[in-house]
Amino acid sequence: MEIVLTGAGGPEKLRVSSGDAPMPGKGRVRVRVEASGVSFAEVQMLRRRYPMQPRFPFVPGYDLVGTVTELGPGVSGLRVGQRVAALTRTGAWRTHVVVPAATVVPVPASLDPGVAAAVVMNGVTAWQMVHQVARVRPGQTVLVHGAAGGVGTLLVQLARRAGARVLGTASASKHDLLRSLGVEPVDYRSGSVPAAVRALAPAGVSAVFDHVGGRNLADSYALLADGGVLISYGSAATLRDEGHWLTPYLGTVRRFAGWQLARLLGRGRGRRVAFYYVKPGPRFTEALTEVFALTEAGELNPPIAKRLPLENAAEALQLLLDGTTTGKIVLEA
Structure with a gap:
């Protein structure tokens, strides 16, 4: 079984198909999928904004956790029956997938597949941004936009674990969750977010993690303290855009280039900007291994908003579109 996105529109454009993955070729493995995450990337794909x-048509699914069922020629270091994770970007919403053996990451046997799936893309994204891009240190104050989301809930936990004070934007209904994670909540639907953040951190913040993009980036940059960093890792604002998907990204590149030039000329108060994009490779494997260890030890807890059968993928995307969930939605095959 596989879930096929047939065209642009809403969740009704998803179809359940009997298709499945072939046998693995050289250097590849076939995996029976146990769980796959649902992300905002799939929402953007619905609108042809990713x-x-x-x-179209194609099978969505950014990441997966499953069990190896077949080894292709030349594969070593893996065994049939081993649980692994993979970052696929698309194609994970199937009962079976074929992926390069070099890209899979072993999953601790004690981790529930749904919990493991909730930290594959999201956990690596959060871990790398906190530790490798922002390099968060004790005593800093950071701002996380969308702090109640799948990535946001992990970002705030990792930033807090690194010793930072965390401010997080979310709708008022999600503020209790944020407080339980040690976050000082800011309601993005009521009043001015920049004014609310400045009231909490008059000197500015050391890092802003921005998944919104678009015009929100200017506000995020303005909230930085001297030497602070703005990390753009999403483009939720593009759902409201029209025209070619590339147009808003060109605007962001121009804006970032201006800020980088100001930094080089000594006019940016030492502030810097960075794009982040998760991708497979040795650094992904290293980060996910660390994230799995933290999750297994109970030091990182991914809130799971809902677990749904794979065939209910349309319902999962509608939940994300409604904006009422906190944490991660997981599809289970």
Whole structure:
């Protein structure tokens, strides 16, 4: 079984198909999928707003956790029956997938597959941004936009674990969750977010993690303290855009180039900006291994908003569109 996105529109454009993955070729493995995450990337793909997404029709699914069922020629270091995770970008919403053996990451046997799936893309994204991009240190104050989301809830936990004070934007209904995570909540639907953040951190913040993009980036940059960093890792604002998907990203590149030039000329108060994009490779494997260890030890707890059968993928995307969930939605095959 596989879930096929047939065209642009809403969740009704998803179809359940009997298709499945073939046998693995050289250097590849076949995996029976146990759980796959649902992300905002798939919401953008519905609207044809995600960078370089495949042409319709295609199978979505950014990541997966499952069990190896077949080894292709030349594969070593893995065994049939082993639980692994993989970052696929698309194609994970199937009962079976074929992926390069070099890209899979072993999953601790004690981790529930749904919990493990909730930290594959989201956990690596949060871990790398906190530790490798922002390099968060004790005593700093950071701002996390969308702090109650799948990435946001992990970002705030990792930033707090690194010793930072965390401010987080979310709707008022999600503030109790944020407080339980040690976050000082800011309601993005009521009043001015920049004014509310300045009231809490008059000197500015050391880092802003911005998944919104678009015009929100200017506000995020203005909230930085001297030497602070703005990390753009999403483009939720593009759902409201019209025209070619690339247009808003060109505007962001121009804006970032201006800020980088100001920094080089000594006019940016030492502030810097960075794009972040999760991708497979040795650094992904290293980060996910660390994230799994933290999750297994109970030091990182991904809130799971809902677990749904794979065939209910349309319902999962509608929940994300409604904006009422906190944490991660997981599809289970």
